[in-house]
Amino acid sequence: MAQIFDAPSKAILRSQIAEHIAETDKNDRRETRPDEQPLPPDRFFDRELSWLKFNKRVLELAEDEDQPILERANFGAIFASNLDEFFMVRVAGLKRRIDTGIAVTAASGLSPRQQLRAISDQAHRLQDEHAHYIVDHILPALAKERIVLLSWDKLTAAEQERLSRYYRQQVFPVLTPLAVDPAHPFPYISGNSINLAVLVENPTSGKSHFARVKIPGNLHRLVPVDDMTDDETGDVRYGFITMENLIIAHLESLFPGMIIKEARSFRVTRNEDIDVEEDDAENLLNAMEKELLRRRFGPPIRLEISDATSPFLSQLLADQLGVSADEVYRLPSPLDMTLLFELQGLDRPDLKYSPFIPTTNRQIAEVESSRAQDIFAAIRERDILLHHPYDSFSTSVQAFLAQAAADPKVLAIKQTLYRTSSNSPIIDALVDAAHAGKQVLALVEIKARFDEDANIMWARKLERAGVHVVYGIVGLKTHCKLSLVVRQEQDGLRRYCHVGTGNYNPKTARLYTDLGLLTCDPVVGQDLTRLFNQLSGYAPKSSFHRLLVAPRTIRSGLIQRIRREEDAARAGKEAWIKIKVNSIVDEKTIDALYRASQAGVKIDIVERGICALKPGVPGLSDNIRVRSILGRFLEHSRIYAFCNSDGPQIGEGPISGPEVWIGSADLMHRNLDRRVEALVRITAPEQIDELIKYVDLQMSDDIASWHMQPDGTYLHVSHAEDGSLLADSQELLIKKHTRRPRANN
Secondary structure, three states, X not given: OOOOOOXXXXXXXXXXXXXXXXXXXHHHOOOOOOOOOOOOOOXXXXXXXXXXXXXHHHHHHHOOOOOOHHHHHHHHHHHHHHHHHHHHHHHHHHHHHHHHOOOOXXXXXXXXXXXXXHHHHHHHHHHHHHHHHHHHHHHHHHHHOOEEEOOHHHOOXXXXXXXXXXXXXXXXXXXXXXEEEOOEOOOOOOOOOEEEEEEEEOOOOOOEEEEEEEOOOOOOOEEXXXXXXXXXXXXXXXXXXXXXXXXXOOHHHOOOOOEEEEEEEEEEEEOOOOOOOHHHOOOHHHHHHHHHHHHOOOOEEEEEEEOOOOHHHHHHHHHHHOOOHHHEEEEOOOOOHHHHHHHHHOOOHHHOOOOOOOEOXXXXXXXXXXXXXXXXXXXXXXXXXXXEOOEOOHHHHHHHHHHHHHOOOEEEEEEEEOOOOOOOHHHHHHHHHHHOOOEXXXXXXXXXXXXXXXXXXXXXXXXHOOOEEEOOXXXXXXXXXXXXXXXXXOOEEEEEEEEEOOOOOOOHHHOEEEEEEEEOOHHHHHHHHHHHHHHHOOXXXXXXXXXXXXXXXXXXXXXXXXXXXXXXXXXXXXXEEEEEEOOEOOHHHHHHHHHHHHHOOEEEEEEOOOEOEOOOOOOOOOOEEEEEOOOOOEEOOOEEEEOOOOOOOOOOOOOOOOEEEEEOOOEOHHHHHOEEEEEEEEOOHHHHHHHHHHHHHHHOOOEOEEEEOOOOOEEEEOEOOOOOEOEOHXXXXXXXXXXXXXXXX
């Protein structure tokens, strides 16, 4: 059954967390060298403004005419989805901290209100640019390819008749117009829903009234018009009308006898950040369910309205929803450009990226070719480094867990679950293993943002199957990606392990670039055993040999290695650091990188999202380069590589040469202080070399990327000096993997 913390265990765990933080702070402190100058106070970019620059890069992909048009539309939808989450979490959290008086000045030096004003200014400019670009460029470009967003008055009489019939049969029965008058208060507007603000006039009294119509969220926003074929060319037209336009064309059915004066679309974004006081919750599962219910009624933080809305109706909405003028975004219709996701199902491969099918990892495929599929046998031969999505997730990690569930020699499976897919084969494997009588432990993180409902469902399903379900350590999210399989073999028990950078989610594993290590190294097996014991029981003093684990040792371990490179550079030895992460924000780590740069260490950083570090600043970060890669796959892997020219690795035996780690942790406070994260050290020389070359590839001047400038702007470098397109690192890796003689997924 699920593990619930009682009062004594909470006190113990709180003291453990405090002890972890104190120990980390002690490890991070260092004596200042006599010749060491203090670092400038303005050395950090603002975290939130840096995120907006990341989303600007997503928008630039939508604006990139070298990309296929349906992919550009998809990037336009991703931009909108990203910005929604940013408002629901980051902006909402900042506003809540300001309102409660607990907000503090950011490391960038901006006060909370300065930060909020800067966010508002940039968000308004970005969202305006995005909406107008979609309307003025993306939609016309789609129309040239006969993918057309139509208005009601552009439809033929036959098309209008067909759509009116569809409206009467499928839409009208589920609509609920809500009037506002002394007997009917202004209705609750659910977050992220599309709504119509309607002004109607009673022809008898001449009085005007307001009503709200919610667009059904369980119907497609894009309603297909019957396909038309050009008689001369035979080309098929894919015509659509938005659901809100279809409803506007039939408003008289909702307000019979009334005169429709105005009908405009609007949309509200609400605070959807989760805040659970775990220490006061006797049952974390029940507390989370209550908080999810509360989240639905969070305060509004953004109002998007059609730019054709009259001043009267605009003010009425703002007043009723309690939003200020700077929280109102007037945009061209259609609102909520995530509706462009619905175009991805069109059968137009000529307007998309070329098809890509992941292939089975070579080491696994080689064993399969000589005997029946046996991933355990492949792992016994040597560690397997997986690189998704190029290496198939289903024929590696998923197959590993399925084989473990079915193998009678497997005695136990231990698994962390942060996010997984619907109809998850990972969940099915754990259920099958429990039904087969194996000991199964699932650590389900039910505080995984926006996956809370799904994870609560998974937790209960696993419990019903007899799986031991735990929720980790109070106060910490469990974000590490770990699997441990214990198997009885002729020479005794052997532990098979997987440590990854990405979630156990077959769907996102086809869209995200991630790394994973399959190994039966006894050292890693012992490390994972200790870590799972720490997560499910009481083992606060566990030590690890091939793992770095947050919140205790990742920051301190990485800073130790950064300082080692600094010392090597000062001694005139070769010194470099190569990092690939989603985001880099942690001030202590950034300061260590600044000091290393000042000592002459060459530092290359590939980041996808947020970067608070300022690269290329004379006297501070001359030796630091930062580049960003965005493309058809979401870059999600984390790599930390160090030259290690001085020989033995910290805390290890006589192993020399470059030191490389992969794992789940970004360089952010939440990862290093408030989550359980794990990095694993790679030991196979050829795998170390492969990972170093991977970072070098993405840093290469021959690869298209965004180059971060000292002032925080990003320069999109996609063409060579002769005007030719630079290579795409993801396309190069697709070609590299598909050329290998391996079995298809």
